[in-house]
Amino acid sequence: MKKILILLIIMYPTISFSTENNKINKITKNLRCLICQGQSIYDSQSEFANSLKKIVEDKINENMTEKQIYKFLTDKYGEWILYEPKFNKNTYFLWLFPLAIFIFGGILIFKKKT
Amino acid sequence: MSSKIKFISIFCFFVFCFFIFFQSLKESKKYTPKALMDKKIINFKMKQLDSDEIITEKDIFEINKITLLNIWSSWCLPCREEHKYLTELKMNTRLNMVGINYKDKKKNAQNFLSEFGNPYSLILVDDDGKNSINFGAYGVPETFIYNSKKKLIKKIVGPIDLKTFNEIKNILK
Amino acid sequence: MILSQIGYYSLIFVLAISILILFFCFKQLKFLNKNYYSNLINLNFLQFLLVVISFFSLIFSFLNSQFINKTVYENSHTTKPFFYKLSGTWGNHEGSLLLWILVLIIFCLLFLFTSQKKEKKYLTLTLLFQQIIILGFLIFTLVTSNPFDIIFPIPNEGLGLNPILQDPALAVHPPILYIGYVGCSIIFSSSLAALISQNINGNWASHIKKWAIISWIFLTVGIMLGSIWAYYELGWGGFWFWDPVENVSLMPWLTLTALIHSLAVIEKKSQLKGWVIILSISTFVLSVAGTFLVRSGILNSIHTFANDPQRGIFILIFLFLLIFLSLVIFFKFHKQDLNINKITLTNDLSILINNWFMMYFLSVVLIGTIYPIFLEVINDTKISVGPPFFNKLISIFLIPFLLFMGFGASLGWLKSNFQKIYFQNVVLFFISITISSYLFLFIGDKGLFLSLIMGGSIYLFLATIRDLIKRNKQNLSQRISHFGFSLLVLSILFNSIFSEEYNFNLSVGEKFKLEKESIFFKNISMTNDKNFKKVEGVFLIKSNNNKDIILKPQLRIYNQPVIITSEADILSTLYSDNFIVMNKIDDSNMFNIRYQKKPLMIWIWISTIIIALGGTLTFFKYRK
Incomplete structure (x- = not known):
């Protein structure tokens, strides 16, 4: 069982949970509509969102990768536009805190067991 | 003993949380990214409102002048509010004002200008909003100010009000 | 005018009584030999009557459209249907706080009535903490958000209720969710009281478990109603967006779920006392924290209330007072369990593992919700x-969780044959691996990972079915809830993997062809309804192997306030949902159409109801 857990922890950063085939939908679902209240670009019908959808479509036609498109947009709008925060010095704590809780809890339980 | 240490550290942790939330409540929710500041103007190609001539980023700057890019539209109500400030800024000889007409109809835009006056030396057309995204704009109205080296020195999201108007005047001094 | 006065002054009296009760509580605690207890019950009953009067005067102000009342003026309109005038009472910040206080006091009274046989000191202490909470919310309401403010001159017409809130699911969603939240307050007060009076034992656990399960049922149903509303009304076809407001309701649910499981351990063995107290405290603290996050406007969310920084600061201070109060009490009165028995591979371990995963899920939701706030203050970076x-x-940790849950629950207290259970589980495990690898061939490029989760949830599903059909009656409610949960996970998975979604533009009379279907935009019509104009499109969906479907999505143009909303039309069957929504594209006669096929959608709601039903069954067991 410990092996399973270790395996999980190794898999942790690499897994992506997405069922989306369409690339435009996938990208626009991961973008925040900055002028709306908590909607993604994909879901929003605002002017801003509609223009951004066109931009993403253009960029895909220009053969930009998903990463390049995110880079293009964060250069203009900051990381606030991404729904999935990047893993960097600002977000180490965000990504690792739940993991730390999990390990800590595991230690508590197995110490009690033996 | 150890329970005292636990207590104090947990206590301190919550005091810390309290101050974070307290601080966050006081700060305003308006957000302008710093990402664009001091960056050079992007490359673009846009049509003019009155002619089919294509304008690029090289054409809008004038020597030793500060350039103000204002995104506006005839259907946008806050644009009418800020119009008086733009008209006043037009008097300033150190300022070159360029308008970007956002998702508008040519006729409505022209009517708007003949009704309220035209403060711009040049008007570009962004009919699908893509160019504005390239500039890093959220919508209308929005104002970008570039220095003579074509670098962004100020960005105003939403209409220009008395406070931001004075800030612009300070830049022009 | 009179109604507002009555409401306001009865609320002031409620406050006065609250202070009086606190006074008597202290007196009772000081002179334990004297009996103020009947006084306390009488006062509480009076408080209840007054708050009901206050609440009803607000309801009547809404029903009669008395626009002299500011809350009514801002949130109602004469042309609104009766039902939404009524639900408008709690559809706004001020009214919902009044409802919150009403439910707090009702719960307090119910608690006193149902637990009269308990020790006096414990009861008085519970009442004391409960009244502190009531007092806090009363002061908050009266100072920052008085629902009975009056405006002069009296306006002729109100401003109206936000149309997206005019929905049956959302009309009943807040009261149900509040009952859930407020139920947690009883758990909070009574666990602190039990801690001080050194009363934490099996008796207390079974006593408080009822309250935990009631709150849990209401929270479950409340969260589900919110989801249903989002699915119908927001028009994106999703039902869970990880929006801060949703997260905030999920957090107490997670701790409450963990608490219900842990209480079972105390009931049998008197272990985990400290942990249970921590869970009880954090459940209510998280509920209040949720109120703070939603009402202060500190978060960017779809459903933020109109906000005012003063309110935020008030709840913030109240929240942290509660936290510090419980911290001090916990550290002062809690003594480590000295006789920690070894935990063996029995149900206890599976409960601990349940708690372990619940805490992990909680930490994910909590950090994801508040981390942006922290980062913005500390580093001025917005993410x-x-x-x-x-x-x-x-999803990563869902796999081991599902496996543990399937395996763990089958161990039971019944001293069953370990070998046999082990064998059964291995068989089930292989069946589910076979099914999921078959499915993997279907979903193909969507990845190995999804089919792993699928395997886990199929395993849990089979395991819970096996447990469900066992003949004995023991833990029936638990088995039903677990079965509901496995069904929920399975339907969410199927739904998200096999959903199809098409986004296109059409004008009237045009046809759009999909792989197996075609969508024909037949016509469009405009009619006037009571408080909105309705633009209704008729779509005919022809498919190769099924019957034709007609769907009629609408655009509604509300008059007060003027807002355009698009109403999805949904055809639900047991097998799948057909969801269509249209939006006008400016400056053209085209409409943007979003058509979705969502398999097993209805099972998400059904399984949630099964989960709650399992909880309800415990009461029939207790009644016996």
């Missing part, structure tokens, strides 16, 4: 934490 973050972190 978004959205669905990809939560999906990633939760």
